[in-house]
Amino acid sequence: MLPVHLRLAEIFHINMAGPLTLEEAKELQHCLRENARYxxxxxxxxxxxxxxxxxxxxxxxxxxxxxxxxxxxxxxxPKI
Structure with a gap:
């Protein structure tokens, strides 16, 4: 598991408890973008x-x- 996947799970659980802050929403978008690329x-x-x-x-x-x-x-x- 990559760190981005762990953070994505953390943000998911934060969101379950209530709305995300603007910073958390930006971080969620970053994690989703990295996950899609992966x-x-x-x-x-x-x-x-x-x-x-x-x-x-x-x-x-x-x-x-x-x-x-x-x-x-x-x-x-990698660039092999």
């Missing part, structure tokens, strides 16, 4: 991995697996 990046790598598998490009598939591992740890796609 999901998009994961899906992009997954789709590329499926293509690599279909064309039996094992080297590319290994590179994509490394990218996905770094993405899951850091939240950013």
């Amino acid at each position: 999901c998009w990046d994961c899906l992009m790598i997954d789709n590329q991995s499926r293509l690599a598998n279909a064309i039996q490009d094992h080297e590319w598939q290994l590179e994509l697996q490394r990218k996905l591992e770094v993405l899951r740890l850091t939240g950013r796609v």
